[in-house]
Amino acid sequence: QVQLVESGGGVVQPGRSLRLSCVASGFTFGSYGMHWVRQAPGKGLEWVAVMWFDGSNAYYLDSVKGRFIISRDNSKNTLYLQMNSLRAEDTALYYCAKDFGYAGTHFDYWGQGALVTVSS
Amino acid sequence: EILMTQSPATLSLSPGERVALSCRASDSVISDLAWYQQKPGQPPTLLIYGASTRATGVPARFSGSGSGTEFTLTISSLQSEDFGVYFCQQYNMWPLTFGGGTKVEIK
Numbered sequence: 001q002v003q004l005v006e007s008g009g010g011v012v013q014p015g016r017s018l019r020l021s022c023v024a025s026g027f028t029f030g031s032y033g034m035h036w037v038r039q040a041p042g043k044g045l046e047w048v049a050v051m052w053f054d055g056s057n058a059y060y061l062d063s064v065k066g067r068f069i070i071s072r073d074n075s076k077n078t079l080y081l082q083m084n085s086l087r088a089e090d091t092a093l094y095y096c097a098k099d100f101g102y103a104g105t106h107f108d109y110w111g112q113g114a115l116v117t118v119s120s
Numbered sequence: 121e122i123l124m125t126q127s128p129a130t131l132s133l134s135p136g137e138r139v140a141l142s143c144r145a146s147d148s149v150i151s152d153l154a155w156y157q158q159k160p161g162q163p164p165t166l167l168i169y170g171a172s173t174r175a176t177g178v179p180a181r182f183s184g185s186g187s188g189t190e191f192t193l194t195i196s197s198l199q200s201e202d203f204g205v206y207f208c209q210q211y212n213m214w215p216l217t218f219g220g221g222t223k224v225e226i227k
Binding site: 035044045046047057060061064076095100104105106107109110111112113119 | 135152154156157158162163164166175204209211214215216217219220221222
């Protein structure tokens with residue numbers, strides 16, 4: 001069965017960096033687009049970034065563009081999110097989500113999330 | 121950016137009732153619309169994609185309709201396990217955007 005397991009969350013001061021990882025299993029990782037979606041405490045869902053199945057392309061939410069970098073290693077079935085210059089408003093549960101197709105459609109599987117708290 | 125608006129914000133209904141949740145897009149998304157259910161402490165699960173196609177394993181009491189800017193998720197007969205928050209999401213244009221959610225409470 002499909003499994004997505006995030007790690008790397010934690011408490012970090014504003015302006016610092018953090019890297020999230022998502023290890024995938026149960027499907028051919030290199031055939032699907034992969035996303036990061038976040039949810040601030042008690043709030044709704046916000047799409048953050050996507051990487052194409054082959055790593056050829058990526059899109060970002062405007063508010064994270066230039067600060068966050070999505071990447072993937074298909075040989076390790078792993079998706080990453082490098083988060084730099086973190087702000088208080090980046091505090092959220094970050095979900096790794098599998099795309100239904102090769103890139104930007106909807107999300108058919110989600111991980112349990114990694115909590116990122118940005119606070120001094 | 122396409123703004124997704126869901127209504128109502130909260131519904132409190134009894135088991136067996138029919139439920140209709142609304143999702144409106146600020147611009148046409150054709151049929152590039154998905155619905156998710158989220159229960160407390162859990163990630164969302166996919167219910168509907170392509171506006172009307174049920175995801176694998178989703179009970180037949182869930183159905184989706186609409187196109188363009190107006191969409192509806194219908195639960196034909198509400199079950200106790202259907203409580204949670206329902207989100208719509210468009211994937212016609214970047215950035216992908218979600219509605220604010222409708223919370224369904226069981227009386």
